[in-house]
Amino acid sequence: MSSTPAHPNLPVSTQPTSVDWLFLLSCAVALALVAWFGKINYTEANKTETAKRNGEAVVTWMQDATAGRFEPGFGVAACAGTAPPPAGAAPATAKAPNTWGDCLEAILRESNMKALDNPFREGIALDFAPACNPDDRSLAGNIVMEKITATPPGSAIATIISPLTPDVVIDQKIQVRLSVCDKGAYAVKVAEFEF
Secondary structure, three states: OOOOOOOOOOOOOOOOOHHHHHHHHHHHHHHHHHHHHHHHHHHHHHHHHHHHHHHHHHHHHHHHHHHHOOOOOOOOHHHOOOOOOOOOOOOOOOOOOOEHHHHHHHHHHHOHHHHOEOOOOOOOEOOEEOOOOOOOHHHOOOEEEEEEEEOOOOOOOOEEEEEOOOOOEOOOOOEEEEEEEOOOOOEEEEEEEEO
């Protein structure tokens, strides 16, 4: 017994169907979305890298300043430290010690840091914040300076980290940690150094 097909010799269409066109359209939309999201992520990552470079510029200036900060006639007087008097010399007349707030004002006014801008906020100058806080997105791009204080040997906690507030006295060398706030206002550590 031979069986014959129900529809013998019907031509097969090779033209795209509406489902094929819908699939191709969805592929094109997906590619466009991937490219768009990629551009947005690249732009935001570039802003974070620019903020880190701003932080590195601050670190470089402060490290360069550290070498001469305790010498007489240091360029930025508000950031000068107090050098101990030579042995046998009379103590110098007492003056109020320099503070971080006065030093920061002088740095932003007199150094090349005044040309740095916040990459997350166009036209806004570089700003310092006491801490990064993800609940406050306006902190994105700000620089955070923290003072690192060593605890006595054998302590359970090796160091204490505290904000470098304007009233912190800087007449002696201090350990500093510099971070920048990323797009989400999370801290990105840049460097730890002595100032």
